[in-house]
Amino acid sequence: MARWRTGCRAGGFVLALRAIALSAAVSCASAMARASQDAPSTIESDLHRFVVQRDGTVEEYDDTTLRANTPTGVDAIAQHYVWFDKDTEKLTIVTAESIDPGGVRHPVGPEAIRDVQEPRASGAPTFEDGVLRTIIFPGVEPGWRIHVVFHKVRGKPIEPGAFSYFVAPTREPVESQQLVFDLPSDMPLHADARGYVGEPPVTDGARTRYAFDYRHGPYAATEPGAVGYAQNGDRLMVTTDADFAAFAERYRAGAADASAADPAIAALAHALTDAQPDPVSKARAIYDWMRTNIRYVALFVGETAARPHRVIDVLRNRYGDCKDHVALFGALLAAAGIRSEPALLGLGPVYTLPSVPGYGASAINHVIVWMPELQTFADTTAGGIAFGYLPPGVMDRPALLVDEARMVRTPAVEPRERASRVQIDNDASGAARYAYRVEDSGWTAELERNVFRRATHERVQQIAYERLHNAGLRGSATIVADDVAATSGPFAVSMTGALEHVIWPDGMTGMPAISSLSGGIATQVEQWLAAGVRTQPFVCIGGGFDEAGQIALPSGMRAVFVPNDLELSAGGLHYRSHYVFDPATHIVQITRRLQARFGKQVCSPDEFAAMRPALERVERDALAQVIVAPRLDESSRSR
Template sequence: MSVWVRLGIVASAATFSGLALAAEPPLRTRAFLWDIEVHEDGTAVGTQHLEFAVANDAIARRQAQQARQFSEAIEQVELVEGYTQKPDGRRIPVEPRAVRTQLAPGTPNLPLYTDRKQIVAVLPDAAGGDLLVTTWRWTLTHPVVPGEFSFGWAFPRTTPWDSVEVRITTPAGKPLRTEAHGPVLEESTATDGRHVYHWHYRAPDALAEDPAALAPFDRAPRLFASTFADWPAFSRDYAAVVAPQAAVTPRLRTLAEEVTAGTTDRREQARLLYDWVSRHVRWVAIWLGNDGWVPHTAESVLDRGYGDCKDQATLLVALLRARGIAAEPVLINLAPTYTLSEPPVFRFDHTITYLPDWDLYADTTAGGAPFGTLPLREYGKPVLRVTAAGAAPGRIAPLPPEVATEHLSTRATLAADGTVSGTSTTQASGPYVTALRIVGRAIVAQEPRAAAARQLRTLHQDGEGEFTAVAAEGTEPQASSEGRFALVPHPGWVEGDSFMMPTGLRLLQRTGDGPIGPLERHDLPALEPTPCHAGRQEEELTLMLPSGTRPARLPRDVAVDGSFFRYESHWSFTEGAVRVRRSLVSTTDQALCEGARRAEAARALPAIRRDIDARISLEKID
């Protein structure tokens, strides 16, 4: 069982050169105490004690409702004690009727089946200056891997922590492997031979802001602990739990033969089976007890026609093995995290498939990804292959150059009354084609004209339009989408007001956004690591001007060169039309821009932003 805190880091839009300490924050953690007793079979009982000092009524109202989520099939949570302590020392206890168990909050239209619930305690008469105190008891009744336990916690640097203590006690002969960044560990042995691990942490001065592109478990103060001997042991033990689910049955063998009929090429057989699962098994998140970690049987997934990532991977593994093709489930994290702790802790949130014959990874949940292509956020990530022999952590190779390409072509006409109409075509390959198909499925789920109008509004262009060709399904390596649009009149454009070139029905990121880092994260410090990738982005915007007008002047051409990228733009005015061509080519061989590489990108991104925001104005021709 892994215990995690979900952290949200809210970044300001302001640009600043350093990380400033916050003034006295509205919320202060006076005490954070976790005491966990691990049993021989991997079950555990823990007590968590929290004390929050609230500085004003607004934060008091927000914090007065304390909630803890749990999956009732494998764990239980109960409130031991709760009260509001007034400045004069009076304690007002939580009334029994103010403690309720209810379904965990979620998004109603998310395809999710879950047994997760939450227990909510409402602290009475909370106001600024009070201390809000709760004590919870947590019981793990069914560990994922019998006999094993793992734990991880991170402490956001924007929260002041006056006193943190985490203590885990394990049976004799079942020591923990530990790792800590910030918290200090003391180890001891009880008189009965039990192992006692006690972490202390204190950070009373919080940062006002802590902008980041990576997940907290890559950068925040944190600790990890696990009874697993090492990652190969984790891989082997987890494989023992999930392997029976991928058993090859006669029905699965028959299906695999039908899908691959007509070809003896093993890689082509693998592609056909991948395509079949991608097209015929709908993704639905399932979190029911140990279903959060253990897949359903491959045959039951086939019966239902839906499943989550581990269900789809299990079915694909079974079908591949039915044709004699080696395949393994692989654990990965989709969050922006690029490290694994040394102690084996279940930080993964996604399952894909590995085909060792071709050193190839496949993700059937990716929404139309070509065989052998992954979503961008999976490249360069650490992974763990789940095998009976046990496997050490590996890493997916970064995206090679020229695999991911996108091209936007928008051709528009500005009429004398200020109306703008035109067409847009988006072409994509590699991981960008996956993104285009995801957008395409959202489009076809709507009325075409409504979808176009909504997309224009998203891009701050009011108007109407229609998508005439949409890439939504399939796993082909290239795809394109097209549409036409008409913007509301802009008579000021004809009269000399400045404006940006209309992009029309743009569906993917702007040129310059992503390959060398996020274009619009103005708040990130220059040395803060960011995900990056190799790829090519291009856009060509053309605007035919009304007769008798011309640009007063064209923006300057821009060229921004780096050791692993080149951005350039070129403006022209010919035959009555203004054109701008922009391109960014990244050849990075790393999935993370950090150190000197990040500093280089950070210097380039503002220049790219300025060019993207370049404006033109028109003048009359005498």
């Protein structure tokens, strides 16, 4: 259970309200109100009350008032959405009105309330139960409020006999928010609360009431590349499951499916794997078939019923959400003699889980597959990731193995290498021809291959011009990629073409000392340095980068400056560069090598501060220039 405590959070300070004088409480509230005026919109009041029955059905009562402080805030609140499952829930809008600064209420007419399809369903019929009830408020301007009261009844539980709820701030200032959970007394509520202040539970007869209060002034901006707010910020997870083992057992029981033994499943598994020589090859063949033939419908697990659809139906329909992918993939693996089990985790930029189990946007919201004999995780919803690798969104985080009912952690790192070669031949006019080749290996190789696999001819040409432009170059491009039909191994892309105005033959020119187009060392370091000072943990995915450049000058030009060599190490970084100009051949050679080995996906602000001087030196070196000028021969001196 959570420690039930009270407090007011404003601007990062926690004040124990019930232990100090009333005047201090008023001062806290006044300061928050003043500060919240600077934000685009403010949550003035927000009450959520959940009445949970023993079978897991729920009635929800919501009463919310939002205030627009700026024109941006008007855009944020003047159209309000309430999500519901039309097959299992009944939603009633009790009140919908805008309120002007004089207190006059302007009701929303029925013509301004409509239902729209949840866009993530992507047209898949079995997922069309998710609906957004849209309320369009009249006349909203800065200083106006919107007021919404609704009643939602869930007649079919997400999980029979259980209840869980996750909430994290939406990052608008909150003047007053309360969440109330009313449950049977023999269904104790377990909570992990951070920033949400729990009141002592109150039992009245056969039911117990749990309440959490929340207040917060303006939030600090999210720094570029930072982890999700819920990693270290405020959030609340409540659940009736006592521990993760009980949660795993509930998922396992709900996922049981007799159709997994259907002859069609076995026939497909054998067709895919009979020619494969070993379990790894068999699992890879099934994985590749899954990711190219079963369309992913991106709904988080737990938003609707937490049970997968029947495996045979997923196979027939050729689409499904993550739990459907796991169910079909697991059935095909079993038919091929490979044991697997679901692994529940949080997908996205939050690398932790609350201490109590439950579904939620920054809690458990995704499921992948673990193959114990192969010691391999797999996520078939990630179409651009080769077998044996995971997408970054599920790396280095806790995962609940469903069959074993125990917590493990997904791999923290995986191989990533990138090798690029650039050759630029300048002519006497200042124009140039170039040739470029880049090869990715490791987890990014299939990601790059998938970009070209899915691109039209027109899009491929756009990619070429974008990569030239991002390197500060202008010209033509012919692009050739490796075979996109492959599903594993390194992947290379080559570009050739002409460049305009690389050097100016009648004067001094600063020419980029290029060793890669976009995506190389310069791009990677710029991403890490996107925030000059970091106060929040950030994503630091490492890898190896090997780059070489060659710039050939016309006989009438010389290099008057090439950068100095550089070698440095800091934390998990090691960088080396080397430059040489051969006046006999008029060629500048450039080599750069960066190794970033952090051993994890998330680095701390202190680690960033320690490596920042090195990163800045690497950035400066990676963006360095070669200065060229006309040769000073005898004829030019006489003039």
